[in-house]
């Protein structure tokens with residue numbers, strides 16, 4: 580097997596990894612680079628891969644499959660530009676969430692997977708056998724992979740952590756004898772720049788959210804990503820324990836409708852209700868075929884008068900819903916849980932949102948934890964799985980891997996062939 584990291588040996592996001600043999604060519608992830616304003620120092624690196632994109636050079640070595648680890652933009656963002664005849668592999672819920680986001684943003688086209696990834700269900704692409712393993716990450720339905728061919732074994736972690744609700748899955752992966760002694764481990768290292776960093780667990784974070792909600796007399800507005808399901812579950816539990824009604828907008832309701840029934844949703848959870856943000860609703864009714872996205876949740880709607888009067892709500896919001904809060908909800912004695920990366924606070928809309936609450940003397944609490952592995956998790960991963968070689972990916976500090984694990988770490992550059 581030969582590995583080429585097309586992008587990711589020295590940056591976070593925009594991931595694209597190729598594994599090929601004499602017979603097969605497979606691409607893992609086709610990510611878009613993260614927005615420049617968060618990494619202004621770094622020059623953009625063009626992703627040039629023969630036969631992958633509509634406008635790539637065509638050779639006689641067709642690509643046999645694109646495998647997507649999870650639906651974050653830095654792993655799937657370039658999927659629209661890839662050639663349609665390449666079979667696509669992704670988790671089912673992951674694909675459904677991606678397509679729901681397409682429906683609402685009118686950006687990008689819906690994907691049509693060739694086959695869905697399933698936990699520990701191996702499949703072959705010519706002479707390469709791939710085994711997906713569900714893994715803990717801030718995106719629901721994320722996978723790591725064991726890739727085998729001609730008695731060689733490569734592991735690719737995708738993005739992962741152990742401090743989320745599904746931490747046991749990560750342990751299952753690295754403690755599983757099947758994954759041990761790999762010839763090469765491709766492992767993410769997003770957080771390695773924070774030396775000896777210990778991440779707060781999602782469960783601990785949920786307890787903090789509950790205490791904060793307990794202290795708030797009015798409504799609690801939670802600024803978080805609708806697709807961060809682990810977080811949403813913790814916030815829901817905190818709301819339930821503090822006897823609040825959990826209120827989501829129609830976009831989030833549609834995302835939740837793609838999830839297994841055990842995840843809070845409007846249909847089977849009586850204490851989950853829906854509201855219709857003004858601009859989003861206008862947009863849905865203006866566009867053909869989109870009415871149903873709004874209409875199907877009509878019976879779970881919280882009535883106008885209740886929305887205006889109630890002070891026992893926990894409302895999941897986005898920064899562009901400020902006018903809905905101002906005009907249609909009760910924000911006296913309310914508070915805000917800021918549950919996103921701190922860096923987003925410099926975004927103009929986020930700033931305006933938070934300033935509104937500051938001016939109204941509402942408490943704002945940052946309650947967030949990383950979607951990526953901390954140092955202890957990485958140490959345990961390597962200790963148990965005992966790889967022969969390590970290639971760091973999805974990191975700006977591959978040299979820290981060298982510092983931690985010595986000469987089994989291979990530091991290669993983007994686009995270089997590495998023979999396994």
Ligand SMILES: [Zn+2]
Pocket residue numbers: 592651653654738973
């Ligand atoms: Zn990523």
Ligand SMILES: [Zn+2]
Pocket residue numbers: 649651716718738950
């Ligand atoms: Zn991710």
